[in-house]
Amino acid sequence: MADFNKEGLGNVLFVAISVCLVCSILVSSAAVMLKPQQQINQELDRKQNILRAAGMLSADSITDSEGRGVEELFERFRVRAVNLQTGEYTDAVDVESYDQAKASRVIAASRNLETAEDIATLGRREHVALVYLLETEQGALDKVVLPVRGYGLWGTLFGYLAIEGDLHTIAGLGFYTHKETPGLGGEVDNPDWKALWPGVSLFDESGAPAVRLVKTRSPEGSAAAAFEVDALSGATMTSRGVENLIRFWTGELGYGPFLNKLQAGA
Ligand SMILES: Cc1cc2nc3c(=O)[nH]c(=O)nc-3n(C[C@H](O)[C@H](O)[C@H](O)COP(=O)(O)O)c2cc1C
Structure with a gap:
């Protein structure tokens, strides 16, 4: 029988490849199972x-004060798809599976934004967005939650x-993913x-988006x-990004037409 050389090249390769394969x-x-x-x-x-964002769940809890869980609370929302250009509801997408950010990268499902109009640095804006509507027990509109995004510093x-x-009037704002620096721009997650x-307030008298992140607040009670909201200290770029993304998404190229339609009772 030929000598078995366990340190021979063939054997080393065989063991290495087997370990890699396993x-x-x-x-x-x-990955597939999970x-x-x-x-x-x-x-x-x-x-x-x-x-x-809607203030129905605190930052560190997965139930509300009455012990209701995420699924139960979320059932109170009506999820609708909106054509951002017309501001009207649309059935063009399946709200269960629609991925808005992904759609913004598909040419047929989005539009290019010129530099001057692209204040949130998005590049493209999807044609269809999802909106989450919450009604009071009497059937009046209680809150509407809108997905927003925009470029910060990183x-x-x-x-x-x-x-x-x-x-x-803003009811709340929260970011679920970003790349800003912890302690600086990352303070967007700070509950305080x-x-x-x-x-x-979102809009000025002319109906234009007017939110500002400022280093020094105007006197209380002034128009x-x-x-105004306090800018994040040491994070001017992130603060500007947040201001711009809110202005973009509440403006004409964002949910503006939809909010106008909703205001008019459509
Ligand atoms: C390592 C490092 C990380 C930073 N991260 C952020 C950030 O997340 N957001 C931001 O706006 N500025 C960040 N900055 C600071 C900016 O580069 C810039 O100095 C800052 O926006 C100036 O803000 P100020 O006028 O509020 O001091 C960072 C700077 C350094 C050196």
């Missing part, structure tokens, strides 16, 4: 973020803007800063103060 099978099986659970978790996370911030039923948003 590991890759293990890793890919784990995918459905990951999707469920992502969906749960999305719903939690919508509820948090990358795009993705979040939700909740607006009160008057369609003029997020608490500054409810009650801020300008209604639109």
Whole structure:
């Protein structure tokens, strides 16, 4: 019988390739098996973020004060797709599976934004967006939650803007993913800063988006103060990004036409 040389090149290669094969099978099986659970978790996370923006769930809890969970609370929302150009509801997409950010990268499902109009640095804007409507028990509009996004300093911030039923007052703002620096731009996640948003007015007398992130607030009670939120200290670029993304999405190229239609009772 030929001598078995366990340190021979053939044997080393055989062992190395076998280990690689076994590991890759293990890793890919784990990825495939965990995918459905990951999707469920992502969906749960999305719903939690919508509820948090609407002030229905606090930052550190997955139930409200009455013990209602995410799914139960989220059921109160009506999810609709909106044609951003006309501001009208559309059945062109399936609200269960529609991925708005993905659609913005598809030429047929989005439009190019010229530099001057692209204040949130999006590049393209999708034709169809999802909106989350919450009604009071009497059937009046309580809140509407809108997906928003825009460029900060290091990358795009993705979040939700909740607006009160008057369609003029912010109910809350929260970002679920961003690349800003912890302690600087990352303070967009700070609950104390997020608490500054409810009650801020969105539009000036002419109906134009007017939110401003400022280093020094105007005197309390003044007309300008209604639109102001403290900028994040040491994070001018992130603050500007947040201001711009809110102005973009509440403006003519964002949800403006939809909010006008909703205001008119359509
Ligand atoms: C490592 C590092 C990380 C930074 N991260 C951020 C950030 O996340 N957001 C931001 O606006 N500025 C960030 N900055 C600061 C900006 O570069 C810039 O100095 C700042 O926007 C100036 O803001 P100020 O006028 O409020 O001081 C960072 C700077 C450094 C050195």
